[in-house]
Amino acid sequence: MLRYMLINIVGTLLRGFPLPCKTGLVRIGNPGRNSPVFLTGNYCVTVELVKRVLEKSGIDCYLLIANSRGINVWCSAAGGHFTNHDVISALKTSGIERLVDHRRVVLPQLATAGIEAKVIGERTGWSVIWGPVYAEDIPKFVENGYKKSPKMREVEFPAVQRVEMAVMWAFPFSIIVALLAFFLWRSAVLPLFILSWLLPFLIFISFPLYSRFLNPGKNGAGLSRYTVIFDFSRVPLILEGAFLLLLAAYGFLTGHLGFEFLLRWGFVSFVVVLLISIDLMGSTPVYKSGLHEERLLRVALDEEKCTGCGICVQVCPGNCYESDGVARMPRAGKCVQCGACIVQCPFDALFFESPDGRIIPPETIRKFKLNLMGRRLVRV
Numbered sequence: 001m002l003r004y005m006l007i008n009i010v011g012t013l014l015r016g017f018p019l020p021c022k023t024g025l026v027r028i029g030n031p032g033r034n035s036p037v038f039l040t041g042n043y044c045v046t047v048e049l050v051k052r053v054l055e056k057s058g059i060d061c062y063l064l065i066a067n068s069r070g071i072n073v074w075c076s077a078a079g080g081h082f083t084n085h086d087v088i089s090a091l092k093t094s095g096i097e098r099l100v101d102h103r104r105v106v107l108p109q110l111a112t113a114g115i116e117a118k119v120i121g122e123r124t125g126w127s128v129i130w131g132p133v134y135a136e137d138i139p140k141f142v143e144n145g146y147k148k149s150p151k152m153r154e155v156e157f158p159a160v161q162r163v164e165m166a167v168m169w170a171f172p173f174s175i176i177v178a179l180l181a182f183f184l185w186r187s188a189v190l191p192l193f194i195l196s197w198l199l200p201f202l203i204f205i206s207f208p209l210y211s212r213f214l215n216p217g218k219n220g221a222g223l224s225r226y227t228v229i230f231d232f233s234r235v236p237l238i239l240e241g242a243f244l245l246l247l248a249a250y251g252f253l254t255g256h257l258g259f260e261f262l263l264r265w266g267f268v269s270f271v272v273v274l275l276i277s278i279d280l281m282g283s284t285p286v287y288k289s290g291l292h293e294e295r296l297l298r299v300a301l302d303e304e305k306c307t308g309c310g311i312c313v314q315v316c317p318g319n320c321y322e323s324d325g326v327a328r329m330p331r332a333g334k335c336v337q338c339g340a341c342i343v344q345c346p347f348d349a350l351f352f353e354s355p356d357g358r359i360i361p362p363e364t365i366r367k368f369k370l371n372l373m374g375r376r377l378v379r380v
Contacts, residue, residue, distance in 0.1 A: 041068025292374025
């Protein structure tokens, strides 16, 4: 329990950095020849969470930890750091094939942007089952015969996750600001330290109130990068305006209210708000990063190729799809352009299309992954 809490605290404070753990095979409980096999990346926070859920639920199983370079499975798979080769290597070198009679492995759904179930099956003989988005749903998923409800497939951004993201931003900011202030503005060290924690919490806790301004259109339809930037520019102004009201109220109650007070702390707070807001969308699981041009793309369907197999329904983290003989996207506005549906479609019926009609075919999405600036330059 203490180890789990410590890893979660460190993982939350340093969420923006890789935190690798040892790869290999872990036995949970007393697994046998027919016990399920789960596989995840070697991001230590995820590994400890999955182990804890499996142990508490009493599921006797095997857990394979593959090399995702210490990055969570969604970011590592989308960025080319968690690949088919890593999964194949884990299956081939761990000795798991000698321990079970079946050839079924459960992978995290959020790895679908980079791991191809078809390739894993062809090269290893193992069939891939895509598990739920959140580890806490694994027991119910197993109980349901390895079938997911719509809720198990969908990514959310609840208050707990928003607090974690606030801490992720606040911790490094507060350290940097405090050090700079110590040498340049020593009397303001404590106020700046408090400000560095207060603003991220206000920004992320209040996220539901302004989130609609982060998505000016559905899948970029009718938008250019300039209209998106113009619309997004309102967000830091809204956040700063709200903070200035709080600042004015504080100044009035303490007797410090004045032009110099508002100008000084208003400027400092705006710098912090602006830094956090630069990639506010990328700090959430429900929007594509504002730094990525792919936020303007939409997923298009070639109906002649679609067989209605429903794989897109199972892998979409936005729960955008329905299938009744052919795939439909009745909730296309929730698409985060992760490309998982395109990567997994065995019939190449899905592809990206830009507002100007340019096509990005499935083979490009599979072969090239996103770097930090959202460019498909990472070849896998």
